[in-house]
Amino acid sequence: MLLEVKNLSTEFKLKRGVVKAVDDISFSIDKGEILAIVGESGSGKSVASLSIMGLLQKPGRISGGEILFKSQDLTKLSRKQLQKIRGNQISMIFQEPMTSLNPVWRIKDQIMESIRTHMQVSQKEALARTIEMLDTVGIPSAAQRANDYPHQMSGGMRQRVMTAMALACEPELLIADEPTTALDVTIQAQILELLYRMREKFRMAVLLITHDLGVVSEAADRVIVMYCGKIMEEADVRTLFTRPLHPYTVGLLQSIPQIDEDSDKRLYMIKGMVPNPLNMPPGCPFSDRCDHSMARCTKEMPQLREISGHKVRCFLYDEAKEGELGAK
Amino acid sequence: MLKYIIKRILMLIPVLIGVSIIVFLIMRVFSPDPAPIVLGQHATQEAQEAWRQAIGLNDPIYLQYWHYLKGALTGDLGTSYYTKIPVVKEIMARFPATIELAVVAIILASLFGILIGVVSAVKKNSIFDNAGMLLALIGVSMPIFWLGILLIILFSGTLHWLPSNGRIDPLLQPAHVTGFYLIDSLIAGDSGDFVDALRHLVLPAAALAMYSMAIITRMTRSSMLDTLGQDFIRTARAKGIAEGRVIFRHALRNGLIPIVTVIGLQLGSLLGGAVLTETVFSWPGIGAYTVTCILKSDFPVVQGVVLLVAAIFVLMNLIVDVIYAFLDPRIKYAKKEV
Numbered sequence: 192m193l194l195e196v197k198n199l200s201t202e203f204k205l206k207r208g209v210v211k212a213v214d215d216i217s218f219s220i221d222k223g224e225i226l227a228i229v230g231e232s233g234s235g236k237s238v239a240s241l242s243i244m245g246l247l248q249k250p251g252r253i254s255g256g257e258i259l260f261k262s263q264d265l266t267k268l269s270r271k272q273l274q275k276i277r278g279n280q281i282s283m284i285f286q287e288p289m290t291s292l293n294p295v296w297r298i299k300d301q302i303m304e305s306i307r308t309h310m311q312v313s314q315k316e317a318l319a320r321t322i323e324m325l326d327t328v329g330i331p332s333a334a335q336r337a338n339d340y341p342h343q344m345s346g347g348m349r350q351r352v353m354t355a356m357a358l359a360c361e362p363e364l365l366i367a368d369e370p371t372t373a374l375d376v377t378i379q380a381q382i383l384e385l386l387y388r389m390r391e392k393f394r395m396a397v398l399l400i401t402h403d404l405g406v407v408s409e410a411a412d413r414v415i416v417m418y419c420g421k422i423m424e425e426a427d428v429r430t431l432f433t434r435p436l437h438p439y440t441v442g443l444l445q446s447i448p449q450i451d452e453d454s455d456k457r458l459y460m461i462k463g464m465v466p467n468p469l470n471m472p473p474g475c476p477f478s479d480r481c482d483h484s485m486a487r488c489t490k491e492m493p494q495l496r497e498i499s500g501h502k503v504r505c506f507l508y509d510e511a512k513e514g515e516l517g518a519k
Numbered sequence: 520m521l522k523y524i525i526k527r528i529l530m531l532i533p534v535l536i537g538v539s540i541i542v543f544l545i546m547r548v549f550s551p552d553p554a555p556i557v558l559g560q561h562a563t564q565e566a567q568e569a570w571r572q573a574i575g576l577n578d579p580i581y582l583q584y585w586h587y588l589k590g591a592l593t594g595d596l597g598t599s600y601y602t603k604i605p606v607v608k609e610i611m612a613r614f615p616a617t618i619e620l621a622v623v624a625i626i627l628a629s630l631f632g633i634l635i636g637v638v639s640a641v642k643k644n645s646i647f648d649n650a651g652m653l654l655a656l657i658g659v660s661m662p663i664f665w666l667g668i669l670l671i672i673l674f675s676g677t678l679h680w681l682p683s684n685g686r687i688d689p690l691l692q693p694a695h696v697t698g699f700y701l702i703d704s705l706i707a708g709d710s711g712d713f714v715d716a717l718r719h720l721v722l723p724a725a726a727l728a729m730y731s732m733a734i735i736t737r738m739t740r741s742s743m744l745d746t747l748g749q750d751f752i753r754t755a756r757a758k759g760i761a762e763g764r765v766i767f768r769h770a771l772r773n774g775l776i777p778i779v780t781v782i783g784l785q786l787g788s789l790l791g792g793a794v795l796t797e798t799v800f801s802w803p804g805i806g807a808y809t810v811t812c813i814l815k816s817d818f819p820v821v822q823g824v825v826l827l828v829a830a831i832f833v834l835m836n837l838i839v840d841v842i843y844a845f846l847d848p849r850i851k852y853a854k855k856e857v
């Protein structure tokens with residue numbers, strides 16, 4: 192396993208209480224695999240990825256668990272040791288291409304900074320590599336555009352630059368936190384296509400974070416569905432789309448817009464809202480929005496159960512044995 | 520860019536004309552009649568009247584101004600009523616002392632202000648941050664003459680470490696080249712003079728720097744807190760670069776614009792003459808001198824100094840604006856603007 196996250200919890204101690212943004216999650220990513228994490232806004236996806244990168248800012252804090260990267264626990268490393276891994280073996284692309292680049296440096300300087308931090312190369316070699324990377328991510332006349340400042344580029348171009356920067360040191364794991372959310376639909380497809388192509392080219396694993404299941408079906412190998420900091424369901428992508436188990440996943444799938452649908456048919460929306468993280472309902476966090484909610488759901492927390500590689504956290508499947516799993 | 524700079528410099532002309540009109544009027548309307556002060560209490564009415572007539576103070580005010588303006592265009596700002604020395608010469612004799620003090624003070628203030636501000640922002644709410652902010656509070660609220668007197672009592676009076684008045688030991692006067700003793704003594708190759716001039720500078724510069732440092736510290740801290748929270752800082756950290764580089768090359772570099780602005784404004788006002796500091800430390804600069812001239816109704820000198828200060832402010836603003844364009848590639852002074 193390239194990355195194994197075990198029982199990771201991350202919390203924010205605020206004046207009004209403690210927010211458990213990530214609550215006891217475990218998952219792993221193999222070399223070259225694309226694992227998607229989906230969930231609505233506030234489900235803890237970004238916090239989980241920042242925890243892995245060691246980039247949590249106060250008052251955020253990893254309160255438990257291990258993050259094993261090539262069997263080394265990242266939570267136990269010093270800042271110096273983490274810096275050697277960040278941008279080098281694990282890289283990250285962020286949700287906000289418009290603000291994620293430093294506005295006062297030329298993009299070539301920003302990419303070269305990454306390269307020169309982790310590789311023993313001359314200025315000249317770093318520049319050559321920078322231009323090569325910009326070319327690889329599909330920036331036309333890369334040698335010239337390398338001299339641009341971020342404000343001279345469109346959002347899609349900036350996200351390509353971010354990708355070039357993240358891949359410059361050929362990481363083994365790329366964390367892409369909603370890389371397409373802020374972009375136009377046509378550009379979104381291009382960036383996803385780019386990530387896919389880069390995965391092939393550099394044989395890296397990708398942790399793809401998104402709230403858009405449509406994105407997942409095209410790109411991911413395996414999917415984790417998160418809700419309120421917890422993993423609700425985990426399955427390979429085909430299983431999840433053909434046999435979703437958790438009522439939340441079913442709801443998410445039904446709310447994907449379908450192109451061939453009758454245009455006057457209203458898009459399905461999961462009723463209700465994500466609960467306030469400071470005021471979680473007891474029991475299943477989805478209970479106040481779930482159509483199948485039972486008496487038990489509002490009292491006890493269902494456990495994440497695994498049945499032949501398919502994991503689900505819901506009382507509906509509590510008694511299910513192998514072979515009996517099917518959507519209810 | 521060059522076009523923009525030239526345009527801005529040309530704008531100086533109307534500004535100076537406006538300022539000169541205002542100060543001209545104010546002096547003549549609100550200042551006491553200079554005649555008895557210049558000629559002495561016991562001068563007769565006739566003598567006073569004759570002096571006023573000779574100096575042109577009896578002319579209609581627009582005519583007086585017209586004469587002044589004509590002179591000013593040829594670089595003649597009149598002569599002091601008392602010393603009969605041309606105003607330009609009087610100012611040039613004192614301005615280097617003021618510049619020297621102001622520049623050293625602003626360098627001290629910027630160095631310490633930025634350093635304390637950066638560390639306070641990075642270690643927000645720590646003991647260091649609280650101590651830094653307390654220092655800044657003291658800096659902005661402590662009257663400068665009081666701080667000056669404290670410094671003199673401690674370092675000159677009690678400890679005898681540093682001299683408390685003047686620019687240099689009177690016996691050491693370096694050959695006058697630039698008027699800046701630090702530079703003149705270096706040109707003369709006299710390290711003894713240099714050290715002595717420096718020792719004289721320490722206390723007044725420290726007293727003067729305190730206020731500016733406090734302002735710069737606060738601005739640096741708030742600017743850094745702002746940039747440190749930006750997305751591109753997270754990106755920089757995600758690249759695995761050292762934290763010091765993240766703070767200085769990414770955060771501070773982006774937060775420099777407001778910092779440069781306050782430094783420019785502070786330098787502008789220090790160059791206008793630090794009246795209290797110059798008085799407390801008997802520093803022969805332009806500030807203390809101007810106050811005396813105001814009290815003595817020495818109109819030409821006051822007018823000359825005010826024009827100089829106005830020009831300095833305008834130029835400081837221009838310099839700051841030019842620096843902006845170097846600091847931030849998004850700022851372009853297009854031809855349309857001004």
Ligand SMILES: Nc1ncnc2c1ncn2[C@@H]1O[C@H](COP(=O)(O)OP(=O)(O)OP(=O)(O)O)[C@@H](O)[C@H]1O
Pocket residue numbers: 203205210211212230231232233234235236237238239249250251402468
């Ligand atoms: N700096 C912070 N201070 C306090 N709480 C925070 C902070 N950052 C995140 N949280 C909490 O952590 C929870 C998860 O946030 P996170 O940003 O991980 O969500 P997300 O799944 O990435 O959502 P989105 O789709 O909007 O990006 C939220 O409920 C939020 O309240």
Ligand code: SF4
Pocket residue numbers: 437438439475476477478479481482483484485488493504505506507
């Ligand atoms: S545990 Fe109950 S409330 Fe939660 S998802 Fe399952 S059925 Fe719905």
Ligand SMILES: [Mg+2]
Pocket residue numbers: 236237238286368369
């Ligand atoms: Mg997020």
